[in-house]
Amino acid sequence: YPAFLKPYVRRLVDVGEVAVALYAAGVSQRKAAEILSLLLGHRYSHETLSALTDQVLEAAGAFRTRLLPEEMAFVYLDGLSLKVLRDGEGVARETVYVALGVTPSGERRVLGFWLLPPESALGWEGVLGELWQRGL
Incomplete structure (x- = not known):
């Protein structure tokens, strides 16, 4: 071949x-x-x-x-602010919340990402609550 x-x-x-x-x-x-x-x-x-x-x-x-492993050596949380075009709504500023985990062996994994309104404590509470529900 x-x-x-x-x-x-x-x-x-x-x-x-x-x-x-x-x-x-x-x-x-x-x-x-x-x-x-x-x-x-x-x-x-x-x-x-x-x-x-x-x-x-x-x-x-x-x-x-997906279910997440119970143990991570580190979890990095960050938010990236973007302008997003929504149908019928025009352009709005939203935040991509990102959770990156590092396993005890040093392997990096994306745990999740969320597109939510501008960064706030309430948004992070939802993100952390979801990570907790998924087993982290």
Whole structure:
């Protein structure tokens, strides 16, 4: 087999990865289907792309609700303020709350991330409460 193509693989590009990248860049599903058709020479419907993005959203949801190990050597908490465009609401300033854990062996893990209104003690209380409920 060629070194760059795995056995039984028909494409060099993972259509799901391209679809998700286009979706993350704000391209509509119909427009993304047109772009993939031009790039890959095969017609993809917007329903197919919707199914692909739904799979990614399910995986992200599972990541965000997974159980956490009970023990971490350190937990870093930080908030990053961003301007976010909301449908029908315009641009609003929100904070991405991030929790990063370091295991006793030194391995770093993202414990979670949350997009909430501007940083506050109430927001951090919710973040820490969720980490506690998930087993940390």
